Amino acid sequence: MLKVPEHQVAGHIASDGKLGPLVDDQGRFFKPLQGDSRGQHEAKFYESFTSNKKVPDHIRRYFPVYHGTQLVEASDGSGKLPHLVLDDVVFVYSNPSVMDVKIGSRTWYPDVSEEYFKKCIKKDRQTTTVSLGFRVSGFKIFDHQESSFWRAEKKLVLGYNANGARLALRNFVSSNSPADSNSTPNCAFVSEVYGGSNGILAQLLELKDWFESQTLYHFNSCSILMIFENESILMKEGDDAPAARAQVKLVDFAHVLDGNGVIDHNFLGGLCSFIKFIKDIIQSVDKRDETDTSLLENGH
Numbered sequence: 350m351l352k353v354p355e356h357q358v359a360g361h362i363a364s365d366g367k368l369g370p371l372v373d374d375q376g377r378f379f380k381p382l383q384g385d386s387r388g389q390h391e392a393k394f395y396e397s398f399t400s401n402k403k404v405p406d407h408i409r410r411y412f413p414v415y416h417g418t419q420l421v422e423a424s425d426g427s428g429k430l431p432h433l434v435l436d437d438v439v440f441v442y443s444n445p446s447v448m449d450v451k452i453g454s455r456t457w458y459p460d461v462s463e464e465y466f467k468k469c470i471k472k473d474r475q476t477t478t479v480s481l482g483f484r485v486s487g488f489k490i491f492d493h494q495e496s497s498f499w500r501a502e503k504k505l506v507l508g509y510n511a512n513g514a515r516l517a518l519r520n521f522v523s524s525n526s527p528a529d530s531n532s533t534p535n536c537a538f539v540s541e542v543y544g545g546s547n548g549i550l551a552q553l554l555e556l557k558d559w560f561e562s563q564t565l566y567h568f569n570s571c572s573i574l575m576i577f578e579n580e581s582i583l584m585k586e587g588d589d590a591p592a593a594r595a596q597v598k599l600v601d602f603a604h605v606l607d608g609n610g611v612i613d614h615n616f617l618g619g620l621c622s623f624i625k626f627i628k629d630i631i632q633s634v635d636k637r638d639e640t641d642t643s644l645l646e647n648g649h
């Protein structure tokens with residue numbers, strides 16, 4: 350039985366009879382092939398990427414595994430439609446915090462229609478896409494105090510300026526309630542989620558390393574998904590607590606183009622900018638902790 354994904358944070362959502370992705374109980378994510386050839390284009394990308402021997406193995410883990418396409422009952426009640434069948438990248442988590450960040454300082458690309466260009470550039474200017482080289486598209490956080498999920502409102506997220514994006518990235522790794530806009534995010538999970546040898550920053554740097562030389566694809570309008578389970582971090586002192594499992598995944602390949610031997614400077618630039626934001630948060634928390642320790646040592 351297919352159902353609407355509980356942890357989807359952006360994109361087309363299968364609610365109120367609209368067309369959107371579905372998931373099964375075996376860890377598969379079914380994304381309907383979008384009209385106007387975008388869906389076919391995304392399927393073609395997955396076919397190409399999956400069989401491309403030039404893609405290093407250590408990079409493949411950042412992409413959902415592709416299982417071809419399948420006709421399934423669409424979420425909008427329009428009958429059977431072809432869907433991409435992908436690994437559901439949040440399946441292994443019980444209470445995942447998830448953020449979708451669209452990378453690049455532009456979401457349009459050469460040869461798109463005037464109408465599509467205008468739509469994209471308008472959104473790129475209204476959001477932090479142009480100014481920062483990325484925009485937060487949506488996120489949800491598991492709130493420990495409330496023992497429930499807190500979901501950022503789409504309208505607010507798309508209205509973030511640089512400070513708003515920074516605050517969202519701090520809130521994402523905090524244990525105090527994001528619902529309380531007066532409290533400063535404590536960044537309690539920053540070292541486990543963003544930092545460390547397997548954390549988000551390390552994964553982003555590995556991706557950056559590849560993007561510095563890969564000329565196979567241009568990842569227009571793609572998103573980085575950041576996923577982690579903050580419960581497992583709080584439980585880590587316990588006997589059989591799972592690891593934090595912070596993960597980076599790339600999604601949305603409806604606008605990928607051939608790289609034609611040219612570096613994807615749009616994605617690479619945005620990725621570098623995003624990395625700087627994450628690094629700054631890690632460093633600011635390290636500095637805060639050092640100050641706190643030295644105050645304690647000096648008897649304050």
Ligand SMILES: O=P(O)(O)O[C@@H]1[C@@H](OP(=O)(O)O)[C@H](OP(=O)(O)O)[C@H](O)[C@H](OP(=O)(O)O)[C@H]1OP(=O)(O)O
Pocket residue numbers: 359360361383387449451472486570572601603
């Ligand atoms: O429909 P909209 O206006 O919400 O735009 C979608 C975007 O939502 P946004 O409002 O920017 O968060 C949406 O962005 P996210 O996936 O939410 O980051 C996509 O860009 C989507 O286009 P496509 O599926 O990649 O071709 C966009 O869909 P299209 O309008 O291009 O069909």
Ligand SMILES: Nc1ncnc2c1ncn2[C@@H]1O[C@H](COP(=O)(O)OP(=O)(O)O)[C@@H](O)[C@H]1O
Pocket residue numbers: 354356357358359360361362370378380413435436437438439447449572574600601602603
């Ligand atoms: N393979 C996947 N597994 C789990 N969730 C996914 C997967 N792919 C996408 N998602 C979720 O769906 C959202 C939208 O995906 P995306 O491919 O960008 O769709 P759209 O083309 O509608 O924008 C993402 O922000 C994420 O929350």
